Amino acid sequence: MPDHTPTAERGTETPFVSGFACFVGRPNAGKSTLTNALVGQKVAIASSKPQTTRHAVRGIVNRPSAQLVLIDTPGLHKPRTLLGERLNDIVRATWTEVDVVGVVLPANQKIGAGDTYLVSELAKLPRxxxxxxxxxxxDLVRPEQLRQHLLDITALEDAHQVRFEHIVPVSAMSGEQVDEVADVLISMLEPGPAFYPDGEATDEPTETLVAELIREAALEGVRDELPHSITVVIDEMGLRKDRPQDKPLLDIYASMVLERDSQKGIMIGHQGSHLREVGxxxxxxITALLGTPVHLDLKVKVMKDWQRDPKFLNRLGF
Incomplete structure (x- = not known):
């Protein structure tokens, strides 16, 4: 059996460190985009629509002497459905499992009630x-705006009796300070083993990644009320039989599930135009992620008020 012990654990001076960190923040704070930038590839879908992230996505940052496991969580929000309640439960459960919490506070928005609520909830944690x-x-603000934003972040510490070990400005889109965020998080980890083999970027099942990429495509260009109502189920996925090894084709049959019949027409579009665009x-x-040509068969289904249906949420793993 090959020895997966990191080199730094085999007798060199620098101890190997490892641990878990999660990003929390209001919906659309940039958590998923930052996760992808740190990992170096797409492991979490990102969209301008709020509540895009619906489960804890793990991305892995490997360094010669460290392994940082990042957990991108849904945005903490005031829930209107059973799904919303369960997403908030995911966030709070994650807080108890990680070594570091990165509170993401977008510089292009003033510190608001959602941010102060989030920090106050963190302050209540027993551990x-x-x-x-x-x-x-x-990248979206002027230097003077950033300076004021950093002062406002510092004020959060005094208001809620918490201490930020570091305050790091970053732009995941431009790449500015992304390495500094990784350095800061890794500097706060304790000596420990690698949890995943070197080179692994996520522990997300392939079907989950594929479903999320379909949902990301579906979120673009739809009305504000639709994003919360869309989920994707992979009905069947597998390599097509009788194909030459050098010309594989992955067949994917998936269903986009909506809550109301009136939403079905919006998702399909005039003469199927929007559905084709999503596909x-x-x-x-999906082809870029898996490196295999894909045949994608998309259907649209309606399951009335699925966000409030415990059986359906359980089936989806919420």
Whole structure:
């Protein structure tokens, strides 16, 4: 059996460190985009629509002497459905499992009630992880706006009796300070083993990644009320039989599930135009991720009020 012990554990001076960190913040704070930038590839879907992330996505940052496991969580929000309640439960459960929590506070938005609520909830934890404040989206603000934002973040510490070990400005879109965020998080980890083999970027099952990429494509260009109502189920997935080894084709049959009949027409579009657009975008992303040509068969189904249906949520793993 090959020895997966990191080199730094085999007698060199620098001890190998490892641990878990999660990003939390209001919906659309830039958590998923930052996760992808740190990992170096797409492991979490990102969209301008709120509540895009629906489960804890693990991305893995490997360094010669460290392994950082990042957990991108849904945005903490006021729930309106059973799904919303369960997403908030995921966030709070994750807080108890990690070594560091990165509070993502977008620089292009003022510190608001959602941010203060989030920090106050962290302050109540009986076992509080180390906290880092991350001023995201700095490419969207002027230097004087960023300075004021950093002062406002510092004021959160005094107001809620918490301490941010570091405050790091970053732009995941431009790449500015992304390495610094990784360095800061890794500096706060304790000596420990690698949890995943070197080179692994996520522990997400392939079917989950594929479903999420389809949902990401479906979120683009739809009305504000639709994103919450869309989920994707992979009905069947597998390599097509009788294909030459050098010309594989992955068949994917998937269903986009909506809550109301009136939403079905919006998702399909005039003469199927929107559905074809979603399929094209998703197929490109899936092919890029898996490195295999894809045949994608998309259907649209309606399951009334699925976000409030415990049986359906349980089946989806929520």
């Amino acid at each position: 509080r992880p180390k906290l880092v404040a991350i001023a995201s989206k700095i 094209t975008k998703a197929r490109e992303q």
